[in-house]
Amino acid sequence: MDTEDTKKSLDKRMSLQEAISRFVFDGCSIAFSGMGGMQVVAPTYEIVRQGQKNLTLMGDSPCECGDYLIGTGQIRRIEVAWLAFAVAGVSPSYRRAAEKGIPQKIEVFEFSNYTMGLRFLAGAMGLPFMSTKSLMGSSIEKYNPMIKVIDDPYTSQKVTLVPAATPDVAIVHVNRADRLGNAQYLSFSSNAENIARAAKRTIITCEEIIPEDEIKRTPMLTSVPQYVVDAVVELPYCCHPWNMPCAYAYDIPFHMEMMAAIETEEGFKKWLDEWAFGCKDHDDYCEKVGWSRLRKLTQVERKFYKSVL
Amino acid sequence: MDTKITYAEDYTLQELLVAAAAREIKDREVVFVGVGIPCLGALVAKLTHAPNVILTVESGCIGPTPYRLMLGIGDNSCGENAICVTSLWRAFSDQQRGYFDVGMLGGAQIDKYGNLNSTAIFGGGNYDRPKTRLPGSGGANDIAISAKRTLIMMNQQRRRFLEKVDFVTSPGYLDGPGSREKYGYPGGGPSVIISNMAIFRFDEKTKEAYLYSVHPGVSADDVRREVSWDLKVSPDLKTTPPPTKEEVEIIRILDSQKIYTGKGLKGLTFDNYMAMLDSSYEKLRTMFR
Numbered sequence: 010m011d012t013e014d015t016k017k018s019l020d021k022r023m024s025l026q027e028a029i030s031r032f033v034f035d036g037c038s039i040a041f042s043g044m045g046g047m048q049v050v051a052p053t054y055e056i057v058r059q060g061q062k063n064l065t066l067m068g069d070s071p072c073e074c075g076d077y078l079i080g081t082g083q084i085r086r087i088e089v090a091w092l093a094f095a096v097a098g099v100s101p102s103y104r105r106a107a108e109k110g111i112p113q114k115i116e117v118f119e120f121s122n123y124t125m126g127l128r129f130l131a132g133a134m135g136l137p138f139m140s141t142k143s144l145m146g147s148s149i150e151k152y153n154p155m156i157k158v159i160d161d162p163y164t165s166q167k168v169t170l171v172p173a174a175t176p177d178v179a180i181v182h183v184n185r186a187d188r189l190g191n192a193q194y195l196s197f198s199s200n201a202e203n204i205a206r207a208a209k210r211t212i213i214t215c216e217e218i219i220p221e222d223e224i225k226r227t228p229m230l231t232s233v234p235q236y237v238v239d240a241v242v243e244l245p246y247c248c249h250p251w252n253m254p255c256a257y258a259y260d261i262p263f264h265m266e267m268m269a270a271i272e273t274e275e276g277f278k279k280w281l282d283e284w285a286f287g288c289k290d291h292d293d294y295c296e297k298v299g300w301s302r303l304r305k306l307t308q309v310e311r312k313f314y315k316s317v318l
Numbered sequence: 319m320d321t322k323i324t325y326a327e328d329y330t331l332q333e334l335l336v337a338a339a340a341r342e343i344k345d346r347e348v349v350f351v352g353v354g355i356p357c358l359g360a361l362v363a364k365l366t367h368a369p370n371v372i373l374t375v376e377s378g379c380i381g382p383t384p385y386r387l388m389l390g391i392g393d394n395s396c397g398e399n400a401i402c403v404t405s406l407w408r409a410f411s412d413q414q415r416g417y418f419d420v421g422m423l424g425g426a427q428i429d430k431y432g433n434l435n436s437t438a439i440f441g442g443g444n445y446d447r448p449k450t451r452l453p454g455s456g457g458a459n460d461i462a463i464s465a466k467r468t469l470i471m472m473n474q475q476r477r478r479f480l481e482k483v484d485f486v487t488s489p490g491y492l493d494g495p496g497s498r499e500k501y502g503y504p505g506g507g508p509s510v511i512i513s514n515m516a517i518f519r520f521d522e523k524t525k526e527a528y529l530y531s532v533h534p535g536v537s538a539d540d541v542r543r544e545v546s547w548d549l550k551v552s553p554d555l556k557t558t559p560p561p562t563k564e565e566v567e568i569i570r571i572l573d574s575q576k577i578y579t580g581k582g583l584k585g586l587t588f589d590n591y592m593a594m595l596d597s598s599y600e601k602l603r604t605m606f607r
Contacts, residue, residue, distance in 0.1 A: 021490055042547045043392065044376065044377050044391070044392045044406055045376060045377050045391035045392030045393070045396075046377065046390050046391075046392030046393050046394070046396075047377075048391055069406065069456075070456050077412050088454050089454065090454055090456055090457070091453045091454040091455060092453055092454060092457035093453035093454075095390045096353055096354075096389055096390055096583070097583070099453060100453070103451060103453075104450070104451045107447075107448060107451035108439075108443075108447070108448060108449065108450065108451050110447075119437070119454055120455070120460040121455040121456070121457060121460045122376055122406060122455070122456050122457035122460065123406070123407065123410035123411075123413075123414070123457060123459075123460035124409065124459075124460070126405075126407030126410060129407075130373070131408055135427050141414065142414055142464060142501075142503060143414070143459055143460045143463050143464070144459060144463075144490055144500065144502075145373070145463075146486075146497070146501045146503075147459055147486045147488070148437070148445075148456060148485040148486040149459060149487065152445050152485075153439050159590070165351050166502045167501050167502060179472070185496055185520075195401050196394070196397040197377050197378040197396065197397050197400075197403040197404065197405070198378060198403075198404070198405050199376075199377045199392060199393075199405060199406040200406045200407060201405070202405060202406060203405075203407065207583065216373065219446060248514070251329050252389075252390075252392075252393055252394045254394045254397050257395075257536055258394060258595060259389050259390065259393055260588075261389055261583060261586065261591060262586055263588070263589060263592050264587045265583050265584070265586065281486045286454070288422060301589070302588065305588075305592055309592055309595045309596060310394060312595075312596070312599050313385060313386065313394065313395070313599060314394070314398075
């Protein structure tokens with residue numbers, strides 16, 4: 010692992026290949042931003058290409074980053090609330106691993122979306138745990154030894170404790186960032202601001218790199234300040250086929266094609282041969298999807314979003 | 319049935335379910351929505367009897383008025399015309415604090431106390447090697463514990479309506495009266511189950527789900543056959559009212575490609591999808607005005 014104090018760098022721009030190879034290593038714990046959309050897809054493909062192994066995935070509701078990296082055998086442990094493709098369908102790789110141990114048995118530690126959010130919040134605050142009323146009394150609590158239910162020392166009522174999540178590396182995708190890593194969303198952010206802060210190393214990917222002056226003109230939009238960040242990668246259409254607010258709509262017809270293709274183990278391998286290994290980088294992927302298709306997804310999005318800027 | 323209302327004659331089962339969900343929502347309530355039929359229900363409520371309802375979505379969106387079909391809880395539409403866009407932990411904290419009136423849940427299995435399983439069907443295996451691995455809680459456990467009341471939507475099948483579920487992902491009334499109090503859950507628990515055959519409510523004393531109404535053309539015996547426990551039937555069993563003409567018209571505009579109320583996503587081409595987004599903006603903007 011890289012030991013340079015990259016958080017102090019005054020220019021953190023690098024390629025996706027470089028960011029992933031410097032900060033994602035065998036045996037690391039990793040978290041991705043995005044929930045129910047805004048999935049960090051392009052970096053997932055790059056991790057498939059580079060082949061880092063024995064990963065622990067920490068997340069609220071991962072999609073491609075969970076399914077693909079389980080299917081390739083790169084993930085050995087997950088700490089999540091949910092893993093599927095939402096409206097598009099269930100996760101075939103997760104099912105194969107959990108039900109049949111294909112390609113390998115994975116360790117599963119389950120939480121809920123809120124309590125994963127609280128775990129990242131604790132991590133972002135430098136605290137050991139967070140308390141909540143969620144989980145207690147459910148089977149989630151019963152089957153997961155990481156969850157503790159105690160008597161609150163103040164009121165003697167029951168309270169649930171969930172431990173801080175401090176992943177080795179986080180990959181967080183935002184609308185815009187400057188070269189120092191000041192990162193802005195133009196709409197909602199799920200757990201991203203805390204995932205970015207909780208991690209030891211934080212890679213910001215963005216639709217667009219903007220000048221520092223533009224950040225200073227709109228500081229109310231900055232959700233991650235530069236001192237949190239180790240790398241900045243400009244990565245337009247990073248989430249495709251998922252949506253990115255104020256940037257492009259969800260390409261659900263593409264997702265349905267993908268779901269049909271990855272249903273079997275062979276189909277999954279073929280899909281990755283084509284879309285991960287068959288593309289040398291994300292630009293190549295966009296070329297293959299078709300720039301005109303991507304542009305249409307952006308054009309239709311502009312209809313719905315009035316720019317706040 | 320109310321005779322002053324014009325009920326639809328031509329409607330589908332899914333449209334009846336959307337209308338049934340809509341009728342569970344009161345004006346000025348804060349509703350934590352899930353995608354699909356429950357979300358359509360909340361939007362229909364907003365466009366009819368509950369104009370001041372506030373939708374909230376897990377990704378951190380509060381009070382959106384989307385001009386297109388919501389295709390996920392982190393879809394761009396969730397932030398459209400919202401009163402606040404924030405983060406996931408903030409939205410859920412508002413719920414735990416007691417600001418959310420209604421939550422919407424579903425699952426693969428349910429028991430008579432409204433406990434839901436969306437984690438795993440053991441089927442002879444166990445948690446570590448289940449027959450069917452399901453996606454998991456997502457935000458369901460948090461909603462079940464903290465929303466003031468929850469609305470549950472289920473497919474009516476004997477293997478889904480069980481005496482005991484394999485795994486309690488989302489607590490209803492757990493083991494019955496007093497269970498939620500024992501843990502001091504902030505929320506009140508499930509108030510209704512809407513299935514494709516019937517509507518169930520919960521007995522105030524026993525906390526057991528009982529048959530409240532059957533959908534048109536369904537009998538109490540039909541429902542009993544699809545429930546594993548000894549189902550109690552309301553002495554005043556009702557027939558679920560069909561959707562109104564107005565409700566059906568609204569649903570067909572909201573879900574013009576019948577993604578949630580018809581054939582689903584299969585066969586949706588990119589061009590049709592683009593056309594759907596394009597036309598929905600104008601139509602919905604006029605409707606929500």
